[in-house]
Amino acid sequence: MSFQNLIYEAELGLNLENPHEKSMLADVIDEISEKEYKEGRPLLSALVRVKGQKNQGDSFFRMCERLGYGNWKELKKNSKFIEEQREACREFWSDKKNFSAYL
16 A cells, blocks of 8 residues: 555544654654564554565664564565565454454
């Protein structure tokens, strides 16, 4: 899912052309993932990317570094890392037991 799709689907009304609003969105996404991590759940922000890019932005990898996954620059180079994070999200939230527990 792209930032733009997230804004549309969640009816956030943010403008990604506005640097302040784009930064606010990135902060909220990081905050959600940090909470998920503390609760033992996968990083939801692994599924949100900048439109037109294959990978996450630097802020995602910096957050991962803060959470103890390793050096953010190395994580960014490791395509396997982001795929593992995405797969962990899909697997966790595809499990009906997990999904219904957090509705």
